[in-house]
Amino acid sequence: MSSTNVQAKLRAPAPWLVVLAAAGQAWLLWPLFTPDMTAYLIPWLETIRARGVLDAFAQPFSNYMPSYLYLLAVFSPLAAWLDPMSVIKLLSVAGTAALALAMHRLLGALQVSERARWAALVVALPSVAFNALLMGQCDAIYVAACLMAVAMAIERRHFAMFLWCGVAVAFKAQAVLVAPFFLAVAIQRRVSPAQWLAAPAALLALMLPALLAGWPPADLATIYFRQAETFSNDIARNAPNIWSLAGMVAPDFAPRLFGLALAAALGAAAWFVAKMQIVRFGHAGLVGMAALAALLSAGLLPRMHERYFMLADLLILAFAIARGTRSAFALAALVQLGSFAAIVGYLGLGAPMVAVGASCMIAATWLAARPLANPNANDNPPAGRTPRPTLLRRVVPYDIDGRLRFRGNGE
Structure with missing residues (x-):
């Protein structure tokens, strides 16, 4: 059977099925939480609320890069109406929505038909749902940036590719897991070294607000090294x-x-x-x-x-x-x-x-x-x-x- 014939039979799942699966997972997982939520995420949110958004970043209070904490600060006013766990999970759900959009962009670069319906499938994937709805983690955000970087690689937009790489690393060190791919592409295509600088430039730009608020540069530079020793x-x-x-x-x-x-x-x-x-x-x-x-x-x-x-x-x-x-x-x-x-x-x-x-x-x-x-x-x-x-x-x-x-x- 040819690839074309097979693809004609493998269509995107019906939207109602994706919505049903996502709603079922949300109903099951939302009331639950993991130890990381109470040991790290909720105290960080409470620190932002207690100190105020500007003063909170004057000194270190987290073993995450500030990029995620900026978003947590944006969502922090919701804690006046919602419990802290729900605020954190809402941020994670927003990250999942960004991930679905990034998947849509990547599928567009691949010229996939029905890409909106395929991209919507992302929110119902068990690994994605558990990450956001149970753990309240922000992995969807760095993964979304990595998907955007891969889309840029396909389209040969190498400056944008490295820019998105820098954004991904600014959220999670795990973004380097796909680094061999971007290194191989850059070497293979003889990408100008000047374009490689877009990655550290994006990383520095996202660190700048915290640096200006008073966060010690040495602490920012060693966050990921300290995480590795945990x-x-x-x-x-x-x-x-x-x-x-x-x-x-x-x-x-x-x-x-x-x-x-x-x-x-x-x-x-x-x-x-x-x-x-x-x-x-x-x-x-x-x-x-x-x-x-x-x-x-x-x-x-x-x-x-x-x-x-x-x-x-x-x-x-x-x-x-x-x-x-x-x-x-x-x-x-x-x-x-x-x-x-x-x-x-x-x-x-x-x-x-x-x-x-x-x-x-x-x-x-x-x-x-x-x-x-x-x-x-x-x-x-x-x-x-x-x-x-x-x-x-x-x-x-x-x-x-x-x-x-x-x-x-x-x-």
Whole structure:
């Protein structure tokens, strides 16, 4: 069956079904909360209310970057009518709406039909819903910025690409999980170093209000380093990756593998960047490679948490929507299952669910990496197509699911 015929049968879910699923999750999760809410998020909101918006930023009161705290300050007046937990979750819901808009923009760059209905599906994804409606986290915001950066990469708007990268890092350090993709694209396309400066410029611009209010520069510069030391005794924190499995098998020895884990992640990133220089992908394949970068990074870096695969969840979904094949959607479902299983494990079902999630993620990463690991494995063109010669070039145009794509230079 051709890809076109398959895509015709895989249509976006009906809007009423998405609304029903989202409403059901909201009804179930809104009254609940996690320890992070009472230990961190609510005290930060109360600090802003007690000190006032301007005075609150005169000194550090959070281990998050100020970007998120600005938004929390904007929502803080709602605490006069709502309980603090609801205010924080409303901000997270607003972040989810931004994520859906970013998905719509990315699907537009991929020229996907019915992209509004596909983008709406984002709000009903279990990993997204649990992140906002239960945990009250802001991961949707940095993921939205990363999706915008990938859209800019597809459209070859490299200055905007790096600008969105800087915005993403300003909200969460986890944005660097997809950094190998942007590095590979920038090197491959010989992007001017001057355009790379857009990322630190955006980061600095978002730090500037806090700096002007009096927040010490040294504290801002070290926030992410201090975050990394928060759980220094763990090799992984319910993350669906190989290190969680190692922690289950040898809990006392696993933390000693920190150096090995870091070396493995850096080595995989170097391999990814190098292979991206000789293998070209179409637009859908590029999004698949961005998802692979996030899967490799979160899968191999130490001290990852259960929600750190959310970026891969959304990128692989965008790839599946763009490709429209059953195999692509199966891959997206595998990633979503892995992410959700780890979250459920964190919420109380424990190590067995995390192990299930890790198994799913490892399998999905292996499947996604095949076009880079062995690009010549499938040298048969699709039926009815004749490959064009690649004169004096070491370029193999593939899509992530192994199908050859002959599109000139692969862009």
